[in-house]
Every structure is written in structure tokens, then in C-alpha cells.
Amino acid sequence: MVGALAALLFLLFLASPSRAAEPKRLEEACRIAADSGMNLRQALPRLDRCERRTPKDYVGTIWVDYPHMPTDLTIAKTWRLVLDNHVSSAVDVWLIGPKGPPEHYSYDPNEPGREWGAGNYLSMLVSPMRPVSRIVVRLGDARSYSYVRAPKIARARSFVPIERDQAALYGVGVGMLALTILFHLSLFVAMRRRFQLFYCAHVGLLLVYGLSYSGLIHIFLPSLSAGANSAILSFSMVGATATGISFVIEFLGASTPRWLRRWAIGAAFASISMATLTAIMPDRWSYDFYALANLVAIHAILLTAGIVIRACIRRVSMASAIALAWAVPMGVSLMYPARAFGLITDAMLPDGLMMFATTLECLILSLPVASRIRSLRIEHERAHERHVMLERQAQTDALTGLANRRGFGEALARAAAGHGAPMPVALLVIDIDHFKRVNDHHGHATGDAILRHVAAHVARVAGSGAIVARYGGEEFVVALRNHDLMRAGTIAERIRISMGVTFDTETELPGVTVSIGVAAGFSDEIETILGDADCALYRAKNEGRNKVMLADGPLMYAAAA
Incomplete structure (x- = not known):
């Protein structure tokens, strides 16, 4: 809204000056x-x-x-x-x-x-x-x-009201250019697309031109000579053609053929080179380089217009918005070299016309740039969601919905990292007794249903703070944070005893029993704890199954005979 008001003020200023006070x-x-x-x-x-x-x-x-x-x-x-x-x-x-x-x-x-x-x-x-x-x-x-x-x-x-109005109008224009740069630089931090840098560089050169043309640059550089100010004006105008064409080919992307991209890159390099040479060239060669710089600028402007028109004909996304944004500034930019070569008169180029054109360009061009960034952000969010989903799938057991071996390790690592110092942890390694016999007698579909039932029961009894995973085949692992060996053994026995009850009352599946090995220690020695719990599990199986065995200890619980 503020930008549109600025453009309107410029139009009113250029179209309807006060004839009584006009110099x-x-x-x-x-x-x-x-x-x-x-x-x-x-x-x-x-x-x-x-x-x-x-x-x-x-x-x-x-x-x-x-x-x-x-x-x-x-x-x-x-x-x-x-x-x-x-x-x-x-x-x-x-x-x-x-x-x-x-x-x-x-x-x-x-x-x-x-x-x-x-x-x-x-x-x-x-x-x-x-x-x-x-x-x-x-x-x-x-x-x-x-x-x-x-x-x-x-x-x-x-001159007093004229200069006051000019200061206000040019100040609004320069302010809009500065805000545009800050806005798109902040977006670059989030999106990091090269066309954003070219766009900010383009608007930055237009900002330098606006500061120099309006005289506001003297606030920051009061000792700047008229000649130095002229050099800054020339450099910024010619240099803006280089950043402009660079932005266009980056923004339109693959829709521009390779040969045209190379041509555009050469035109951009020629523009920035001529801008630099024009600013530093000795007086005796200044006119020759001035004329050459105007020709190079005309070439870059016409080439940019051709690239944009080609993209519009091919219906490239947002090419029409770029064409609309640059229609006025391209026309005005061509008027300056035309005046230098005597093709148009000075009266045909009003003061402040380029400032109006550059401000209008940035206001309109910000729309397709912001729209492209919004599209990129949506694509980025969708890609992130897909990545998260794939990561979740890679860490989740498809049959039971529990974490798999990889997911268990990463979840345990995150929990340990959030705790700071080594965290007390107990591990339960659970194995379904005679599961191969169940598969052979009742089929794999029934076996899968039993696995899902056991997984849900273990997760429910272990509690919300536990990390539960299917570690492979018919084996499950439970990590209990801040639990000692005896407390973890109690939970393991609760899981073992209630397992049979759930099959009797909640399903039509054949009942199974489980053997559980329990070990405890600290989070920086997980592999050791897991090995101890595994050894305890094998001891429970060797003792007749349907038992809970503590690591390095006697049989803790067994089924009632």
C-alpha cells in the first residue's frame, strides 16, 4: 500500500507540476x-x-x-x-x-x-x-x-516547496528500495536461492542511483564532489542492467536455453565491466567509454526484453509479471542512451522519471519474487514432510507400528542427549516362546496378528515414558529411563503375567507366553547392558521359558507350576 502510494505521488509529481512555480x-x-x-x-x-x-x-x-x-x-x-x-x-x-x-x-x-x-x-x-x-x-x-x-x-x-516535495518523493522512493532489499535479504536467509541475491544486488544498485540522484547521498558523504557523484550515477545505472539480466535468467531458470543464457551472462559481464571502466577512465578517453557503455547498456536491455518476451510467449510461470514490472523502466532506460546519441531531446526526459520507474519496478517485481519464494517454501515444507515421513518409516516396524532397531537406537540417543549426564536406564529383552511352532500350526497371518497383539500389550504395560521396539523376528526391546534393576524386573514380571490374560479375554488368537531378560546401567554403556539383558533372556529360556531373569542374578520370577 505504501509502495503504491509512492508510485502515485511520483506520477502526480511528474504529470501535474505547479506551472506557477515551475522553474x-x-x-x-x-x-x-x-x-x-x-x-x-x-x-x-x-x-x-x-x-x-x-x-x-x-x-x-x-x-x-x-x-x-x-x-x-x-x-x-x-x-x-x-x-x-x-x-x-x-x-x-x-x-x-x-x-x-x-x-x-x-x-x-x-x-x-x-x-x-x-x-x-x-x-x-x-x-x-x-x-x-x-x-x-x-x-x-x-x-x-x-x-x-x-x-x-x-x-x-x-524552489523551497519544489525542493521540499522532491525531498519527500525521493525519500519515499529510496525508502521503498531500502525496505525491498531488507525484506528479500531476510527471505534469502531462509530460502538461499541465487536469484534472490541477484535481485537484491539489482535493487541495491537502484538504491545507490536513487541516493545519488536525489542528493540524499550527501547526508552520508557530505564531501562528495559533483564528479564523483556523476561517476556513482553512471556506474549504478549501467551496473543495474547487468544484475537485471542476471536476475532474469536465474529466475526463469531452465526455460531459457543454454545458448541464450551464455549470451546473457556475456552481456551482464560486459555491462559491469563498462560500468567500472566508465567510473575510473581518464578524461581523455571518457567520451569513448561513455558512448560504448551506452551501447552495451542498450544491448543488455534489449536482450533482457527479448528473454522476457520469449518466456511470455512460451507461457513460463510469472514471466508476464516480470514483463509488466520492467516495461516502464526498460523504456525509460532506453531513453537515456537515446538522449546521449541525440535521438531524443532533453525535454522528452523529465527529471525524476528514472526514480519513478525504478520504484515502480521494485514494487511490481516484488510480487512475482515473493510468489516464487512462497512456492519454494511450500515445496520445501512438502519435501521436509516427505523426508520426515520416510525417516519415520525407516525407523518404524511396518507390522507392529513400534520402532525398529534403528529407531530404537536413535530414540535412546536423543533421550540420553537431553538428559545431559549419563542417564540410568534399564533394558528388557522380550522373546515370544515357541513362536516358530505357532507359525507352523496356525499360519503366518495368525503369527503376524500375535506379534501385533504382543507389541500393543508390551507398549501399554511399559508406560508412556518407555521406548519400545521390535528388535527383530519375535523379539522386542523396552528401554526404561531412570529405572534400576529391581524396578525394571517388576515391570517385566507385570508384562509376563498379564500377557496370557489378554489372550484369554481380548482375542480369539492362540495364547503365547514370553521370556524376558533384564539388565540395568547407564546410557553411555547401552551395548553392554543390551548384551547382559540378552544373556539373561537365554538363561530364562534355558530354565524352561515363561520366566523373567535378571542379569548376573538368579531366576527372579517364574510361572506358577
Whole structure:
């Protein structure tokens, strides 16, 4: 809801600005290249003749002439002039009128406490003392191609509500991007899918772009120069194409053929390489790499669009949602290189349009990403349930429902681990007497029914705290935690005596008797205890069966003769 409100606010901001307070754009008449030592008196005749126009790739001192004022500059009032030059060592502005000497203002783009505006505009205050008919700007050590958008001028007080609204709108957009990253990083901790990392990296670069474009980055880096801010803007915009295409091929997965994935990986590598080179390249090569970076970005954007469109045609899950999310930002992203190559004018690309597009993208794109994560979570839970079921089956005897040998060992190990110190434990090894004879006379179906009956009876008498398992064939094992030998022997005798009664009163099965061996000790010596109980069981059988025998002791209980 908050994200939708942010997008709506951006739309209103872009579509319906206040015309009364809107800054007026200065119309450029001429731009010339000159030596750094040229002064205003020498520059004016050349500007009038527009001699030696500045080419796009020029780096050095640039003079720009604005001979027509879009509005009358009221004398003795303060006006704000904003200039779009991302890279310059010094800015000088002259206000020229029909009478009197020119008024001079200087601006240092690299001063930490300088005035600045959203969009990386250089911002300065001027207070004309005479009528102004012409403005001349000198840019020192400037890159001609970076001076794109026309300067704007308005009364200083008119800029206050504009800057306030921009700060609120850009702040909401940047906040939404930051929250998106935190949300999906928290999901990555749970799901650990690679497309989540690419998505967070993509939104992270958009966040860096938003911080730089809005000027909020100066809160954290107050000494950041205009040139450094421009480098961050360029890197984040081109780099976002690399993470964007990487996200798409990971998100769509196997639906993208291998050859197309390799092409996309190459495009992503080219984008991130050009983003890095553009940020660190010396001035004399900057325009060439700037133009190449724009071409690489166009290639990556068009390739991403092709991959998404192909997925939509093939009805790949959630491909249409990705197409919807990236329709606007892809279109806007293509407008920037188009403007750089002169295919569209500056007026066709409103300030803040990319911020709106990136915010809208993240809001819409979060939906398919969250939906995919939800599907993965459901699949993960189902896989976990299947794993638990299989584990339970692997540890359970299918006939009796008791734990099997493996399940008994693991249950006993868990109980011992939860106790901390070695735990007192007693083991009962129970064997059905003459069970082979029962199978031979009554059949295996009856034998299986007897096994189930004995298992249920042993578990019921042993109690809820006991660990009961079918250890193999007709043999059962019971672990009694915190029991000594005599107490365990009492329970064993209870099991033996009541066994016959249950057959007489509860079933139509032939009755059987059991022999039981009992041993006790501590949980860190289970194998020894089990061996002792087994020996006691054999002694009970040798003594005539239907008996309880304690380990290393005499016959404890026997059937009444």
C-alpha cells in the first residue's frame, strides 16, 4: 500500500507540476571550446559568432551562451540558478544587461558545503542589481557530453516547496528500495536461492542511483564532489542492467536455453565491466567509454526484453509479471542512451522519471519474487514432510507400528542427549516362546496378528515414558529411563503375567507366553547392558521359558507350576 502510494505521488509529481512555480529553462544559443585563460571580454565576440562549437567529446574549458531570458529577473530579488554539469572544476556565471558592467558569480562543484539540487544539479543563488538580458556560463575542466539538461532559473522562494516535495518523493522512493532489499535479504536467509541475491544486488544498485540522484547521498558523504557523484550515477545505472539480466535468467531458470543464457551472462559481464571502466577512465578517453557503455547498456536491455518476451510467449510461470514490472523502466532506460546519441531531446526526459520507474519496478517485481519464494517454501515444507515421513518409516516396524532397531537406537540417543549426564536406564529383552511352532500350526497371518497383539500389550504395560521396539523376528526391546534393576524386573514380571490374560479375554488368537531378560546401567554403556539383558533372556529360556531373569542374578520370577 505504501509502495503504491509512492508510485502515485511520483506520477502526480511528474504529470501535474505547479506551472506557477515551475522553474523556467534557459535556451542555449551557443557552446564553444576555449583556452582556460580566456576572459569574458574575449569570449563574447566568439559567442556572438558561435565560433568553434564544442564537440561532444571535448574536455576542457567550455563557454555557454543563453541570450534570451524566459522571464524578467526582478532586480534586488534572489533567484536560484541550477546547472546540469556533472563534471567540472569550477563554474563562473555572468549576468549581462543592456547597461552597466556584468555581474559575476562563481561556484565550486567540489566544495563540501556547496549548494546542490536533486538530479545532481549544480545550484547557486544570484541577486541581480540591474536588468538582465543575457547569461553566460564558463565551465572549467568540463566534459561536454555531461552537460545535457538545460539550466533552470526561478525565484529562490519558489524552489523551497519544489525542493521540499522532491525531498519527500525521493525519500519515499529510496525508502521503498531500502525496505525491498531488507525484506528479500531476510527471505534469502531462509530460502538461499541465487536469484534472490541477484535481485537484491539489482535493487541495491537502484538504491545507490536513487541516493545519488536525489542528493540524499550527501547526508552520508557530505564531501562528495559533483564528479564523483556523476561517476556513482553512471556506474549504478549501467551496473543495474547487468544484475537485471542476471536476475532474469536465474529466475526463469531452465526455460531459457543454454545458448541464450551464455549470451546473457556475456552481456551482464560486459555491462559491469563498462560500468567500472566508465567510473575510473581518464578524461581523455571518457567520451569513448561513455558512448560504448551506452551501447552495451542498450544491448543488455534489449536482450533482457527479448528473454522476457520469449518466456511470455512460451507461457513460463510469472514471466508476464516480470514483463509488466520492467516495461516502464526498460523504456525509460532506453531513453537515456537515446538522449546521449541525440535521438531524443532533453525535454522528452523529465527529471525524476528514472526514480519513478525504478520504484515502480521494485514494487511490481516484488510480487512475482515473493510468489516464487512462497512456492519454494511450500515445496520445501512438502519435501521436509516427505523426508520426515520416510525417516519415520525407516525407523518404524511396518507390522507392529513400534520402532525398529534403528529407531530404537536413535530414540535412546536423543533421550540420553537431553538428559545431559549419563542417564540410568534399564533394558528388557522380550522373546515370544515357541513362536516358530505357532507359525507352523496356525499360519503366518495368525503369527503376524500375535506379534501385533504382543507389541500393543508390551507398549501399554511399559508406560508412556518407555521406548519400545521390535528388535527383530519375535523379539522386542523396552528401554526404561531412570529405572534400576529391581524396578525394571517388576515391570517385566507385570508384562509376563498379564500377557496370557489378554489372550484369554481380548482375542480369539492362540495364547503365547514370553521370556524376558533384564539388565540395568547407564546410557553411555547401552551395548553392554543390551548384551547382559540378552544373556539373561537365554538363561530364562534355558530354565524352561515363561520366566523373567535378571542379569548376573538368579531366576527372579517364574510361572506358577
